[in-house]
Amino acid sequence: MPLLLAGCGGVQNTLNPHSHPAADIANLFWWVMGVSFGGLALVSGLMVAAWFARGRSGTRRHPGDQGGERLGNRVVVALGVVVPLCLLCALFVVSDTMVINVTEAPAASSTSLTVDAIGHQWYWEFRYPGTRAVTADEMHIPVDTRVNLVATTADVIHSFWVPTLNRKIDTIPGQRNRILLYSNALGTFRGQCAEYCGLQHAHMAFIVVVQTRRAFRAWLADQAADARPPATPAEKAGQRVFLDGACSSCHTIRGTSASGTIGPDLTHLASRSWLAGLVVPNRPGYLAGWIVDSQHIKPGNDMPDLSLPGPQLRELVAYLESLR
Ligand code: CUA
DSSP: OHHHHHTSSSTTOTTSOSSHHHHHHHHHHHHHHHHHHHHHHHHHHHHHHHHHHHHHHTTOOOTTOHHHHHHHHHHHHIIIIIHHHHHHHHHHHHHHHHHHHHHSOOOGGGOSEEEEEEEETTEEEEEOTTSOOEEESEEEEETTOOEEEEEEESSSOEEEEOTTTSOOEEEOTTOOEEEEEOOSSOEEEEEEEOSOOSTTGGGOEEEEEEEOHHHHHHHHHHHHSOOOOOOSHHHHHHHHHHHHSSHHHHOBOBTBSOBOOSSOOOTTGGGOSEETTTTEESSHHHHHHHHHHHHHHSTTOSOOOOOOOHHHHHHHHHHHTTOO
8 A cells, every 4th residue: 555655646647637627637537536435435336235144134126026036137237237338328428528529630820839858868958949959858938828739759658747747648759749739837847758769768857847937038049059168177078078979979069160960959058957867967977977887877768878078077177067
C-alpha cells in the first residue's frame, strides 16, 4: 500500500490538473472509480448477505420451490449480467466521447502560439515557429494561452506527456501530431517521454515553465537572439576550445560557426535549469562532469567523453555557462 500511495502526488500527478482538458481527465477518472467501487460494494454486500442467509437456513433445498428458484435466477441474470453490461457500456461511451472531445487537436485558428516539440534519443528539442528560438529540455509558454503543440520525432517513437496539463501524444516518424497545451496557473510542470524509446527512455524528461505573457515575450526574445559573445579571457578561450574541438560538429551555437545538429542547441544553454533530459542540474560542476564523463551519467547517449586537460575544461565550462 505505501508503494501504491508513493505513486500519488508529486510533480507529475494527473489528479492535480492545471488545465481544463487535464481537469476533465481527472474528473473522468474519479467517476469511473466511483461507479466501479459502487458496483464492487453492491456485489460484495449481496454476497455477504447471501452468506449470512445461507448460514441461517442451512444449505437444504426445498424441492417444490420452483418459483423461488426462478426468482433467484432472474436476480442473478439482472445483477450479474444486465446491470454490469449497461454500466460498462455507459462508461465506455461517456469516457470515449469525453476524452475525444476534450483532448482533440485544437483548431489552428483557436490558438495564439505554436510550439514544435521534437523527440530525440534522448532529449526534447523545442522550436517556436516564426522565431529563431530553439531550446532543449525546457519549454516556456504563457499562462492562460491556448498553445498548439506539434509533436514530431527525429528518430523513433516517443510520447510527449505533461500529466498536469493534458493527455500524452505520441511522436510518430513522418507524422505531425497536435495537442492543446494550456495552463491556468503559473509555475513549472514536469513532463516525461511516455513511450519506451530505448536505453535512456526514463531519462527523457523536460519542464514546462508557465510565465506571465510579458515574461514569456521577454524570454522568447532572448532565446531568439544570437549567443552573447564571450567577455572574459577565460570565456574567449573556452569558445576557442568549443569551436576548434569536437563540440561544434554536434552542437549549434547561433552567432558562431558551430552548427552541428546531433546534440541540443546550446545558444542559450546557461538559461536552462537542467542538462541531458533533466538528469543533472545545470551547474558548472555537473556540466564539467557531463563533458568529461557523460557516458557514465547517461550510458548510450550520443555525446562522446571528451578528455580535456583541466584548464581547457574550466575555460569551456566558463564559456558555456556564460551563454545566457
Ligand atoms: Cu523518448 Cu521514451
